[in-house]
Each structure stands twice: as structure tokens, then as C-alpha cells.
Amino acid sequence: MANIEKRHVIDRNKLSGEFYFNSILQEVYTCGLLGESDLENIHMQCISLLAYKSERYNMGESSSIKVETAENIMKSIFYTIGLYLKSLPDPDHAVVELKSGKISEIYETGRELIYNRFREAESNYKMVRRNKIETLNHSYNLTLSRSGIGLFFKSYNIEYEAHDIPASIDYQLCHPVNDLAGIEYIQKYLENLYLENEFCMNFETENIHHLLYGYDKGYPDLLINIFEQVLTAALGCSLANCNIRELNISQEDIQYLHDKLLKYDKYTLMLNLLKAAEDIFKELNITNRSLKKYIEKSLPKIAENIEIALKLNTLNKVFITPKNPDLEPKIQFQSGVKMDxxxxxxxxxxxxxxxxxxxxxxxxxxxxxxxxxxxxxxxxxxxxxxxxxxxxxxxxxxxxxxxxxxxxxxxxxxxxxxxxxxxxxxxxxxxxxxxxxxxxxxxxxxxxxxxx
Incomplete structure (x- = not known):
């Protein structure tokens, strides 16, 4: 007998990842799964929980706090509840939980989940720092430093600001983290960055440096994604039958790629990029399924860059010819004798x-x-x-x-x-x-x- 897929009343795609609790309440009300009285009951329980949290915030001295503080605590409560509801098998289970469970108990379960995720994120941060690549790029180095993402693990407030991201994060990922907040954002960011690092670790630091220097001599100060540049170069090397590990594409190779890729339609271009990715997996012995998926997810963006470059005759802006700064001509400047x-x-x-x-x-x-x-x-x-x-x-x-x-x-x-x-x-x-x-x-x- 064929499997019959369960039909869910609530469309998960309509729910916000960042404001999950708010959006699911809106959706269940729109679908008629909860009535006015149900929403009122949930609202009153949230108010009661806010009062309790506010009293604890003031160390029991008073329940009176600033409006901005109260709003922030309520956002934290909503985020924590939403995190638990999001962990359930599907939104329909969340509706059952909202109907039968107590908000205070749902909140406590969510709080425990956040605590566990915080510990996992700490471990992930250590892993990312261990597979950190050596680069001159400032945004990369600062983001991975103790005063970058490291700040999160010193300043994150699970009790009253669970939705916040108290960290300095400037480095741009190939796949930005969207529609997430708090610990979820940090976890996803670190997960993506770990995969990007793992890929780049397959290449010599010097080769990456020369590639990025060829892209822009001022690359240390740019907000660029290193993984995307390295992956694009590796794909170019595969397509041009060059050594993938060297990341070295000459001007002649770029002309060859221009003539070759210009003949492809979108579908054929993607097929060739997928084949090039398979060549990279084989050459670098990449077996990590998550990393493979991450790389494959990057291909449409690179394909689009190639298509635009072919139209504008700027393929050399996509496939970069590396430059060694040590081989460039130098000028010795003499200042003269200083006065005492x-x-x-x-x-x-x-x-x-x-x-x-x-x-x-x-x-x-x-x-x-x-x-x-x-x-x-x-x-x-x-x-x-x-x-x-x-x-x-x-x-x-x-x-x-x-x-x-x-x-x-x-x-x-x-x-x-x-x-x-x-x-x-x-x-x-x-x-x-x-x-x-x-x-x-x-x-x-x-x-x-x-x-x-």
C-alpha cells in the first residue's frame, strides 16, 4: 500500500522563524483552530509570566520596570516559547500543546532547550576556532575572535534576552542566516562557518592568499566571503582541466572557459557545475554529506554570476587569476635624515x-x-x-x-x-x-x- 502523507492544517511556510510564537498564534486563529477565548487565555498566561519574570528581574523588590525592559522580557518569553513549539514534529502538534498545556510549563521547557543549545553552540564555537583558516581578512578574524562571536557566550542572557544576539559579527557567509534570532542564529551561523572552513582547509594558505590578492589587493579590509571565492576558483580549475588544489587559473584558461561556457544554456551550465563539484569531492576526498550539500547549494549563485559575466564579457571578475604580492615590483623610499x-x-x-x-x-x-x-x-x-x-x-x-x-x-x-x-x-x-x-x-x- 502506498504511503499516505499526512495533510497538515497549518502551512509551515507561513510561519516566521524569528517570531515563531507570534506567527503560529496568528495562523491558528486564521485557520479557526483557536478562538477568541483561547487566545485571550494564552495572552493572560503570558502577562502573568511577564509579571513573575519582572519581579525576579528586580530581585523581588518591585514588579515595576521600564516599558522598554518589559517589552524586551516579553520578546524573550515569546522567543523561548516559540523555540519549544518549533521543536515539535509539526505545527499541528504545537496547536495541541497550546490548547492543552500551560504557558509557564511550555516556557520552562523552551528555556531548558535554549540552555542545551547554548552548550552545543559553545562546543561548535570551539570547533570553528580549531578549523579556522589563516587569512589577513579582518572581518573574518575579528568575527571569530573572543570579542566577536566569543562575546555572545559571555553576554547572552537566557532569562531576559533570549531573542538577542550580543555579538560582533561582520563576516559575510556564502549562505547568510536569515529569519532566526538568539541562540538559533548563532548555532546556524557557526554551523555554516564550520562547513566553509572545512572546505577551505583543503587548500594551502598561500594559494588562498594569492587568489584573494588577485581578486583585490585590499582584500584584508573587504567584507568578502572567502569560501565562495575559493569554491568558484576550484570549479573554474575543474572546468578548465587545471589542478584544483592550486586554485590557479590563467588568463588563457579564462578565455578557454569563456568560449566553452558561452555555448551553454542555464540547464547545461548547472549540469557542468554539478559535474565539476563531483570532481572536487573526488580530488579533495570530501565525504561529509553536510559539506557536499552546502557546496551544491552554492552552485546556483555561482552559475548566476557566470551568466552575468558572460553577457558583460567580464568572466575574469568571476574566475580570478591569483597574484603573488612578493613577485610584484617594489620601490624603496628613502625618507632622509630626521632632525633631533x-x-x-x-x-x-x-x-x-x-x-x-x-x-x-x-x-x-x-x-x-x-x-x-x-x-x-x-x-x-x-x-x-x-x-x-x-x-x-x-x-x-x-x-x-x-x-x-x-x-x-x-x-x-x-x-x-x-x-x-x-x-x-x-x-x-x-x-x-x-x-x-x-x-x-x-x-x-x-x-x-x-x-x-
Whole structure:
């Protein structure tokens, strides 16, 4: 006899993952499974539970708390109840539980579930840190640090803020975690990140570094997903019959891929990507079913990127040719001899007492002979933007490039712990360079990349 699939009254797809309790109440009321009196009873039980939790929040001294705090505690209650209801086999079972069970008991069961998941997440965090890849990307490193996701395990409040995510998470996953909150979000994020790390661990750190450097020389400061770049390169290597582990796709390989893939329709392209993924599984000996599913789930996005690139003739933006920064030409910049500390101190005092910009500039041109002294002076002399610009105008492209190299104005991560005076220098430098002709800007940035 054929299996008869049970038909559920409630459509699970209509329920919110983040606000499960609220959405299931709405859905059961719409379906007529609960009436006004049932909802009123549930509501009153929630209010009673809120009163109890508020009293405990105030250590029994008073049940009076701020409105914002009460709302937050109620969100926490709803989230905890929803977590338990979501753990049941299907939404119909949740309806039975709501009809027959007590809200306070449902809440306590949910609270126990959260506690257990918290312990699991702690273990998952340790696993993710163990299979962490070595990279210069700041968002990746900061997110995995004790002050990133690690903050969650110090600050998560199961009792009163179970729905919250007290962590600093900037790193972008290939498959972002959506429609989840609290411990569920953290668990799913760590699960996805673990799989991404596990895949990337199959490749040499140096090869990944060269690939990302080929993508963008400033990749340490970018909010990019490393797994997606590595997977795309591995797929490209498979399609171009190159060594998958090397992640090395040449310009000739990209031209070959362009001519080859241009002939495919969407269906054929996906078939070839699936075949390339199978080649990767075999070459890297990937047997983890969860990782295989994660990779296969990534293919439609990569296929779409390829289709767009083929139309725009920009396939080299999808399949990246790695670059080794150590092999690029370098420029040795000599600063000159610095003045002694006492002489420099007298110069700064003279400039601070000087009233007119023209006099300041004349003094600087006469007495400052080294780039290092000029750099220090720009930070210490409290010059205005017009005076900065006048000094920048006396510098050549190499000097401006050296200034950018030492005071990069495009890096938010590097600018976190600098002084206010250096922030001013970076701002004025940025404003100055932006107003230069495009060809000169390009030359300056090219020189900055080559400076030792």
C-alpha cells in the first residue's frame, strides 16, 4: 500500500522563524483552530509570566520596570516559547500543546532547550576556532575572535534576552542566516562557518592568499566571503582541466572557459557545475554529506554570476587569476635624515605660535628636510585643511603615495585606534587625492602598492 502523507492544517511556510510564537498564534486563529477565548487565555498566561519574570528581574523588590525592559522580557518569553513549539514534529502538534498545556510549563521547557543549545553552540564555537583558516581578512578574524562571536557566550542572557544576539559579527557567509534570532542564529551561523572552513582547509594558505590578492589587493579590509571565492576558483580549475588544489587559473584558461561556457544554456551550465563539484569531492576526498550539500547549494549563485559575466564579457571578475604580492615590483623610499628631538620641538612651538599660513609654510620649507619630519609635523602642528593642501601641493607622486601607504584612508579597520590628529591627516589626505586628475590618482595608488 502506498504511503499516505499526512495533510497538515497549518502551512509551515507561513510561519516566521524569528517570531515563531507570534506567527503560529496568528495562523491558528486564521485557520479557526483557536478562538477568541483561547487566545485571550494564552495572552493572560503570558502577562502573568511577564509579571513573575519582572519581579525576579528586580530581585523581588518591585514588579515595576521600564516599558522598554518589559517589552524586551516579553520578546524573550515569546522567543523561548516559540523555540519549544518549533521543536515539535509539526505545527499541528504545537496547536495541541497550546490548547492543552500551560504557558509557564511550555516556557520552562523552551528555556531548558535554549540552555542545551547554548552548550552545543559553545562546543561548535570551539570547533570553528580549531578549523579556522589563516587569512589577513579582518572581518573574518575579528568575527571569530573572543570579542566577536566569543562575546555572545559571555553576554547572552537566557532569562531576559533570549531573542538577542550580543555579538560582533561582520563576516559575510556564502549562505547568510536569515529569519532566526538568539541562540538559533548563532548555532546556524557557526554551523555554516564550520562547513566553509572545512572546505577551505583543503587548500594551502598561500594559494588562498594569492587568489584573494588577485581578486583585490585590499582584500584584508573587504567584507568578502572567502569560501565562495575559493569554491568558484576550484570549479573554474575543474572546468578548465587545471589542478584544483592550486586554485590557479590563467588568463588563457579564462578565455578557454569563456568560449566553452558561452555555448551553454542555464540547464547545461548547472549540469557542468554539478559535474565539476563531483570532481572536487573526488580530488579533495570530501565525504561529509553536510559539506557536499552546502557546496551544491552554492552552485546556483555561482552559475548566476557566470551568466552575468558572460553577457558583460567580464568572466575574469568571476574566475580570478591569483597574484603573488612578493613577485610584484617594489620601490624603496628613502625618507632622509630626521632632525633631533630638541630642534623638532622648537619647530613645532614656532609653528603653533605663528599666525599666518604663508609664514608657516615658509618656515616648513626652510627647516623641514626629511619626509619623516614632515609626516610628524602634519600630525603635531595643528594645521588647517588649506595649509595641508598647500604642503601636499609641494610633494610629488611618490611622496603622496608614501603618505597614503603610512596613513591609508580607505581602511575602517585600521582606523579604529588612531589619534584624532591622525584621523584629521587621513581625512585631509583623502579629500586632496580625490580632487586630483584620475590618471594621477591611478599613478599614486600604483606607486603606493609597490612601496616597501
Amino acid at each position: 628631538d630638541e630642534e623638532y620641538r622648537r619647530l613645532i612651538e614656532e609653528l603653533l605660535q605663528c599666525r599666518y599660513s604663508s609664514d608657516k609654510l615658509a618656515i616648513i620649507k626652510e627647516k623641514v628636510k626629511s619626509f619623516d619630519d614632515l609626516e610628524d609635523l602634519l600630525i603635531d602642528a595643528q594645521l588647517n585643511e588649506e595649509e595641508f593642501i598647500s604642503l601636499f601641493n609641494t610633494l610629488g607622486d611618490i611622496e603622496i603615495a608614501a603618505m597614503i601607504k603610512r596613513h591609508p584612508f580607505e581602511s575602517d579597520f585600521q582606523a579604529l585606534n588612531i589619534s584624532e590628529a591622525e584621523q584629521v591627516l587621513r581625512l585631509y589626505l583623502k579629500n586632496y587625492v580625490k580632487k586630483l586628475p584620475n590618471n594621477r590618482q591611478e599613478n599614486i595608488f600604483r606607486i603606493a602598492e609597490q612601496l616597501l
